[in-house]
Amino acid sequence: MVIPFLMLYLTSQLGCSISQAGIVISLWGVGAFIGGYFGGRLTDTIGFQKVQLTALFFGGVGFIVLGYLRSYLTICGFTFILALVNESFRPANSAAIGKYSTEENRMRSFTLMRLSFNLGWALGAGIGGFIAHHSYSLLFWVDGVTNILAAILLWQLLPAENTNTASPHKTNEKPKQANTIWRDKLFVQFVFISILYLSCFVQLFTNLPVYFKEQLHLEETDIGYLGAWNGIMIVLFEMTVIFWIERNWSAKKAVTIGVAMHALAYLLACFSLNFLGAFTMMTFITLSEMLAFSVLVNFWMRRTNDTNRGQYAAIWTMTWAFSQTVGPFLGAVVVQNSNFITLWVIVALLSLTATGLYYKVIENK
Secondary structure, eight states: OHHHHHHHIIIIISOOOHHHHHHHHHHHHHHHHHHHHHHHHHHHHHOHHHHHHHHHHHHHHHHHHHTTOOOHHHHHHHHHHHHHHHTTHHHHHHHHHHHHSOTTTHHHHHHHHHHHHHHHHHHHHHHHHHHHHHOHHHHHHHHHHHHHHHHHHHHHHSOOOOSSOOOHHHHHHHHHHHHHHHHOHHHHHHHHHHHHHHHHHGGGGTHHHHHHHHTSOOOHHHHHHHHHHHHHHIIIIIHHHHHHHHHHOOHHHHHHHHHHHHHHHHHHTTSOOOHHHHHHHHHHHHHHHHHHHHHHHHHHHTTOOTTTHHHHHHHHHHHHHHHHHHHHHHHHHHHHHSOHHHHHHHHHHHHHHHHHHHHHHSOOO
């Protein structure tokens, strides 16, 4: 709930400028980048369950604390720490899915997990918009408590992990496995292309809500409905879409069409929009996400094994985190020095570039 409204909270409630709010979001990205690295390393050492439990519980406490901070510098520092803890969850979660799934159902397994994430996103954005309209303080509390409840459920419902613990043999192999990852030239190319695409995609959570508020004059509740529509589409349609793609499209085709749709969404934003236009834009962004994301995760997961899965997952999480750092900050700088239309043109062009590069890298399977 908090992240989609964090820039709005900083600008509308605490009086921060767009560039100041962009710095806070970028610090979240820096913390997530470092947290992703250590989360992946710890996953290969102590196991994915312990990492997920720690991230959920202390991340929940952190969101509650963040809602009480008022000093800009304190918010900056604490946001970094909170992201470091909270985002260590991602590589551990990806490794868990990789461990529990098979080659045949892995893409659907990731899609199912994304479905659960986006069901939470749909509820969180919709309810969060309503809560934010009345009380931002309550927004931080609800987000924090739901994280803690998730930790309790994970602890109670899943068996203790005993298949991914460290061993002397595994520890001795770690330096070799780390080098192997970076010698995977195709994966390295994939990471850099993904940074390009994801830096554009994260505008959805940061500068796009501000654009809806300041340029289209939408209320927080309307912005919440748009965010909820993103999640609802994924919950209702993505599993069916992925099931169909597995049988009818290659991974290359799904990714290139998906990323091209992202470019189309931001080209629409170059025109004067009302709520219906914003709704159409959100629909294209969601279609891009549905077609591309599970395929991208499956691309790198196919290259892993039980000894390095956490490290690959860490690099993917760091790719996301770096994008979350660079994308919002540079986007905010563009808006500060030009306008939103200039930003959307840049996003569309970069997305088109990523479309062509993915076409060359993704296997035609």
